[in-house]
Structures are given as structure tokens and as C-alpha cells.
Amino acid sequence: MDPITEIKSTGEQEDDVTPLTPENPVTLEGEEVIFKDISKVQTFCYSVGHVLNDLCSAMWFSYFIIFFHQVLEIDSVTAGNLVLIGQMADAIGTPFVGYESDRTTGCQLYGVRKSWHLFGVIGVASSFVFVFNNCIGCDSDTNILSKYIYYTPFICLFQFGWASSQISHLAIIPELTSCKKTRGNLNGYRYAFTVSSNIFVFVVFTILLSVLGGDSSSDNVGPQDLDAFKYLGMIVVGTGVFFMVVFHVGLKEPRRPEHDSLEASQNRNNSFTWKCWFKEPQFYIIGFVYMQTRLICNFTQVYYPLYISTTLNLSKTSIAVLPLVVFISGFLASLLMPVMNKFMGRKAIYFIALLLGFAYCTMAWFLKEGHNSGIQQIWHYLLSVIxxxxxxxxxxxxLSLTSDMIGPRTHCGALAYGCFSFLDKISNGIAVQIAQVVQPADMCEDFYRVCLTIVPGSFLVIAVLFWVVLLFCDVGNLRHDKRGEEGAQKNINGDEDSGIGEDNEKLGVEGKS
Structure with missing residues (x-):
């Protein structure tokens, strides 16, 4: 690859400059090096690095409650408890992985971020197939506590592995490129494969429900659909592992200097330590924006299939087809992101997305049962598209705002992602648990209507409030940077004053002579 770089000099620089590449990302003293782009092969390999997580996440959020409540016939509160346990394990794992990924040097030849990513892949691949399957040795007489004890370790291992892969995959973006546009594009490509993974899951599940759906005369998901979920889990893990091989073989992580550590990196980056994040108001603002965004996306993903099957009373294949439309629409939207960013900026785009969120919440409230009507079906698809x-x-x-905030502070970027993900996982787990606890025993159709309208609508209102605050932020320009610039200016002024004083003393001595 021919590296295209721009060097902004803040001091003297020699005429002969050795070309720098992402494989040798050395920042020379007095110079700020900005990588314009990375190769297409590297971009593709990075983009598929989260596919295993995405495939498993699609099943986890879309079908976990349905599988445990309607297929395994576990009560709604216990199913909610299992979700909360998984989210708690993920929440605890994310800041831990983030801190350790920043602090440790890992395997230098392989890459620090990739080492943690591989650890996560092993955890996810070895546990997920046991989550979406009947517990070994269980039958209709097995008590709930035994099932609870059986599934909990697999769920915790899956979630911790998921966190390790997610944080390391996000944290490698600022290390691959310093260019804001390229970072935004990488997030866009990453999301494109996230959507593609979800599409794959829903297409395969539609086929499996048709072929292995047990009693084809039943429109409702039940124990007869166990094989469809079991084989879907196996296909998901097998496909995901294939793309993980592509990621680990094809992507070359920029090597840190030998004996590089969190402390050494901090010394080279204006003493910005991981503790500095907690002194930055921007860290909390973007953190809560990220949390609200995840709440909106994940909560609707969990309860949309239940809204389809219970509130709208559609056929069981619809719980795969309509979510498929959702992610196709998201995929097309992600393709427009680079163009929209160029003309509108991230803050304006975020506000437009919030308005679309209010639109689908309103539509979901007024849609009624009537799947035999052609007009109603059009509204169902339109709701999914929006x-x-x-x-x-x-x-x-x-995600792009988070990358912009981290900027060149890659030495503690994983911790920032970890903290944001901690808020995301905890809030999602609590929200789902509360919904499962207050769920009526008679499966009232209006309950899932509320779950898809009033609850996400409340999250959207809070997101608007944080968006207003975000308008007054120059994302990526932190207070620590301003204090560093002021300190440097004072040092320069002090040196100048010292030089003037010395000159005056010399003049005084010469005058006396």
C-alpha cells in the first residue's frame, strides 16, 4: 500500500521524511501525523471483525425472551433474570477489558487489541450453542432452579467473551487511522456488516421455521420450534468463526513501541491518563448519548418480535421477516452515512434519526391487529423500514461521536469504550428485567404495544435532552487539551521573559564597562 499522509509541522523538520504507514505509526516529536486512509483489504478485514458478535447479538436480543419463555416455557421473570445476569456479566467485563487492553502490552507480534479480540472469540464460540438449546439431561419435570443454574455459566461466558471482542474491535479504530473521515467510514462499514449479519440470521431463521417448525398448523412459536432455534445457533457460530479467521489473518494491527504501556503512552500524549476521562464533561455527555442510543435500539429489538406475534397476532414467520426488513433498511441508511456526514455533520444527522424514532413509535401505537388486510401489511413493512x-x-x-471524542488518545480509548458499554449493558439489563417483572400474566396485547412505543419514546425524549447539550460541545476538543496549551504558552512566555532579562543584564554590564 502507498501511504498517503499529511504532516503538520509545529517545529523544524528535515526535507527528507521517511514515509509513515499504519504498520509503523510513529509520531515524531514536533509533528502531528495524520493517516488519510488504509488499504481496502485492511478495511474489509476490519469490517468483518465483529460478525460473530453481531450474529449472536441478533439472536440474543431478538429471540432470547421468546426462546426461553415460549419454547423452553420458563416464566417471564426468570427469563428476565437471565437477561439481567448476562448484561451484568457484559457490563463488568467491558471496563475490565478496556482497562487491561490499554494497560497491557499483550502479544507484541500479534497485536494487543487482536489478542483480546481472540480471547473473546473463543469465549463466544464455546458457549453460545449451549444458550439456545435445551439443557443437557433436562425434561419436562426438571425444576426451574436447575435450568437456571445450568444456563447461567454459559450466558456469563458468552457475555464476557462478547465484551472482550466488542471493546477491542472498537478500540482498534483510532489506532488504524487518525483521520476523522476514515474513522467514520470504518464505523459505517462495521455497522453495514452488523446489519448484514442480522439479515443473515433472519433469512436463515425464516427457512428453518418453514422446514423444521414442527406443527406447521400453529402460528405461534412454541416447544415444537426447538430444533429451529438449536440449528440457528450452530449456523450462527460456524459462520461467525469463519469471518473471525478472515479478521485475524487479514488485519495487521499497528505495533506499539517495545515495552509500551499505558503509563509510557500517557507520557507521550501530554500526560492524558485514563483518570482524565472522568474529569471531562464531554465524556459524560457522549457516554449518556451512547447509552440512550443503545437503549432505544436494543429494547426495540427485544420487544419487536413479541409485538409482532402477540399484539399484531401475525404468523410466526413474521418474527423473522419484519425484523429482516428493519435491518435491510438500516443497512441502506448506513450506506448514506458518509454522504450525509459530509453535508450535514453528525449532530444534525443524529437529530433527524431521533425524529424518525418518534415517527415509528407513533405508528406502532396506532397499528391494530389485522394481518389479513393488504393495507395493514403495507403499514407493517413501513413501520419496519422507518x-x-x-x-x-x-x-x-x-459510535462515530465516541471515536471523535477519543481522537489521538488511543492509549486509553478502550477504557472509554468499556465505560460506555458498561452503562449500555447495565441499563439494558435493568430495562428488560423491569419489563418482564411488570408483564401481565395473561399476555395482554397492549403490554407489548407499550414496550414498543411509550418506553422507547421516553428514551428518545431523554436522548433529545442530551443532544441539546451536545450542540455546545466541540467533540474531541477536551478541557485537558486546553489546559495543556495554556501551560505550554506560559512556558514559552516564561522562556521569552528569561531571555529578555539575560539580554538586559548583558547590556547593563557593557554599559558599566
Whole structure:
């Protein structure tokens, strides 16, 4: 690859400059090196690095409650508890992985971020197939506590592995490129494969429900559909592992200097330590924007299939087809992101996505049961299209804002992602648990209508408030940087004053002579 770089000099620089590449990302003293682009092969390999997580996440959020409540016939509160346990394990794992990924040097020859990513892949691949399957040795007489104890370790291992892969995959973006446009594009490509992964899951699940759906005369998901979920889990893991091989073989992580550590990196980056994040108001603002975005996307993903099957009383294949439309719409929206960013900027795009969110919440409230009507079916698909465009745009923009905030502070970028993901996982787990606890025993159709309208609508209102605050932020320009510039200016002024004083003393001595 021919590297295209721009060197902004802040001091003297020699005429002969050795070309720098992402494989040798050395920042020379007095110079700020900005990489314009990375190769197409590297871009593709990075983009598929989260596919295993995305495939598993599609099943986890879309079908976990349905699988445990309607297929395994576990009560709604216990199913909610299992979701909360998984989210808690993920929440605890994310800041831990983020801190350790920043602090440790890992395997230098392989890459620090890639080492943690591989650890996560092993955890996810070895546990997920046991989550979406009947527990070994269980039958209709097995008590709930035994099932609870059986599934909990697999769920925790899956979630911790998922966190390790997610954080390391996000944290490698600022290390691959310093260019804001390229970072935004990488987030866009990453989300495109996220959407593609979800599309793959829903297409395969539609086929499996048709072929292995047990009692074809039943429109409702039930124990007869166990094989469809089991084989879907196996296909998901097998496909994801294939793309993980592509990521690990094809992507070359920029090597840190030998014996590089968190402390050494901080000394080279104006003493910006991981503790400095917690002194930055921008860290909290973008963190809560990210949390609200994830709440909106994940909560609707969890309860949309239940809204389809219970509130709208559509056929069971619809719980695969309509979510498929959602993610196709999100995929198309992600393709427009680079153009939209160029002309509108991230903050304007985020606000438009919020408006689309309010639109689909309103539509979902007024849609009634009537799947035999052609007009009603059109509204169902339109709802899915708007939901996909809104959620996809919100998520890509939130991730891009996070990358912009981290900027050149890659030595503690993983910790920032970890903290944001901690808020995301905790809030999602609590929200789902509360919904499962207050769920009526008679499966009232209006309950899932509320879950898809009033609850996400409340999250959207809070997101608007944080968006207003975000308008007054120059994302990426932190207070620590301003204090560093002021300190440097004082040092320069002090040196100048010292030089003037010395000159005056010399003049005084000469005058006396």
C-alpha cells in the first residue's frame, strides 16, 4: 500500500521524511501525523471483525425472551433474570477489558487489541450453542432452579467473551487511522456488516421455521420450534468463526513501541491518563448519548418480535421477516452515512434519526391487529423500514461521536469504550428485567404495544435532552487539551521573559564597562 499522509509541522523538520504507514505509526516529536486512509483489504478485514458478535447479538436480543419463555416455557421473570445476569456479566467485563487492553502490552507480534479480540472469540464460540438449546439431561419435570443454574455459566461466558471482542474491535479504530473521515467510514462499514449479519440470521431463521417448525398448523412459536432455534445457533457460530479467521489473518494491527504501556503512552500524549476521562464533561455527555442510543435500539429489538406475534397476532414467520426488513433498511441508511456526514455533520444527522424514532413509535401505537388486510401489511413493512433507518443512523452516529471524542488518545480509548458499554449493558439489563417483572400474566396485547412505543419514546425524549447539550460541545476538543496549551504558552512566555532579562543584564554590564 502507498501511504498517503499529511504532516503538520509545529517545529523544524528535515526535507527528507521517511514515509509513515499504519504498520509503523510513529509520531515524531514536533509533528502531528495524520493517516488519510488504509488499504481496502485492511478495511474489509476490519469490517468483518465483529460478525460473530453481531450474529449472536441478533439472536440474543431478538429471540432470547421468546426462546426461553415460549419454547423452553420458563416464566417471564426468570427469563428476565437471565437477561439481567448476562448484561451484568457484559457490563463488568467491558471496563475490565478496556482497562487491561490499554494497560497491557499483550502479544507484541500479534497485536494487543487482536489478542483480546481472540480471547473473546473463543469465549463466544464455546458457549453460545449451549444458550439456545435445551439443557443437557433436562425434561419436562426438571425444576426451574436447575435450568437456571445450568444456563447461567454459559450466558456469563458468552457475555464476557462478547465484551472482550466488542471493546477491542472498537478500540482498534483510532489506532488504524487518525483521520476523522476514515474513522467514520470504518464505523459505517462495521455497522453495514452488523446489519448484514442480522439479515443473515433472519433469512436463515425464516427457512428453518418453514422446514423444521414442527406443527406447521400453529402460528405461534412454541416447544415444537426447538430444533429451529438449536440449528440457528450452530449456523450462527460456524459462520461467525469463519469471518473471525478472515479478521485475524487479514488485519495487521499497528505495533506499539517495545515495552509500551499505558503509563509510557500517557507520557507521550501530554500526560492524558485514563483518570482524565472522568474529569471531562464531554465524556459524560457522549457516554449518556451512547447509552440512550443503545437503549432505544436494543429494547426495540427485544420487544419487536413479541409485538409482532402477540399484539399484531401475525404468523410466526413474521418474527423473522419484519425484523429482516428493519435491518435491510438500516443497512441502506448506513450506506448514506458518509454522504450525509459530509453535508450535514453528525449532530444534525443524529437529530433527524431521533425524529424518525418518534415517527415509528407513533405508528406502532396506532397499528391494530389485522394481518389479513393488504393495507395493514403495507403499514407493517413501513413501520419496519422507518425503525431500521432510525436505529441504524442513531447507532452509527453515536459510535462515530465516541471515536471523535477519543481522537489521538488511543492509549486509553478502550477504557472509554468499556465505560460506555458498561452503562449500555447495565441499563439494558435493568430495562428488560423491569419489563418482564411488570408483564401481565395473561399476555395482554397492549403490554407489548407499550414496550414498543411509550418506553422507547421516553428514551428518545431523554436522548433529545442530551443532544441539546451536545450542540455546545466541540467533540474531541477536551478541557485537558486546553489546559495543556495554556501551560505550554506560559512556558514559552516564561522562556521569552528569561531571555529578555539575560539580554538586559548583558547590556547593563557593557554599559558599566
Amino acid at each position: 425503525m431500521g433507518a432510525a436505529n441504524g443512523t442513531l447507532l452509527v452516529t453515536a
